[in-house]
Amino acid sequence: MSVRPVVRQLFRIEQLVDMLLALTGKEISRLQQILRSGTVVYHYYRYWWEGFEAVTEDLQVLLAKFPDADPSQAFRAEQCTAAAIEQAETQAPAKKMEVEIPREAASRKRLLRARSLWECLMQLAHENIPAYKTYSYGRHADIYVWEILPDVRGRLEKAVERFAPRELRAPLRRILQSSGALRLRFFVPR
Structure with a gap:
């Protein structure tokens, strides 16, 4: 059995959403569910925060900052x-x-x-x-x-x-x- 120390860390909302995108993609309803629950396991670590209600329009604005799949991108x-x-x-x-x-x-x-x-x-x-x-x-x-x-x-x-x-x-x-x-x-x- 291994025990990991509890570490307090502040995340900006952009950092939290960036981490969550790896799990959910840009699926707004799933993002809202996780943000509301206030907890997620990512790369064997559990993160938690005080859950909150994320407004769809605010999430759409935030998600617009992240890239989308773009098949026109040539292989480099x-x-x-x-x-x-x-x-x-x-x-x-x-x-x-x-x-x-x-x-x-x-x-x-x-x-x-x-x-x-x-x-x-x-x-x-x-x-x-x-x-x-x-x-x-x-x-x-x-x-x-x-x-x-x-x-x-x-x-x-x-x-x-x-x-x-x-x-x-x-x-x-x-x-x-x-x-x-x-x-x-x-x-x-x-």
Whole structure:
């Protein structure tokens, strides 16, 4: 059993709503319900405040300050901060595998290697432009996706063996060798 200390922290309403958007999106009725209840669990922490009634018009004005999903946003590889390989569909969603690939870790070049895993991923993204999917309020980023075809899967497996840093190699190997369709997601902050 672990005990976390209670910390008092002041939030501006914009900060609180920013945190809640990761859970609710711009669904006003759900935001009003949480603000009225005065409590939420976010990233394993419980936050609470004196609940209050949020007026719909005030929330609409506040939400206008936050970005919306915008499919017209072109994929910008140079601004991409992370990628993730995930199983496209599984019988049990709770067992869905996903491996996140942070740019910083994947950009490191292994000893005597001319390329990095990140460079390989960006080359694949250049060859097969990912489609816009949505905006993630939790990541403050646009999400782009493409399905990993069998020939690309083989190229990815080779790239992982040759260029992936040690901490990413085993989980990436495991997901690439799993059965079923895979999808590659790219995160581009706005």
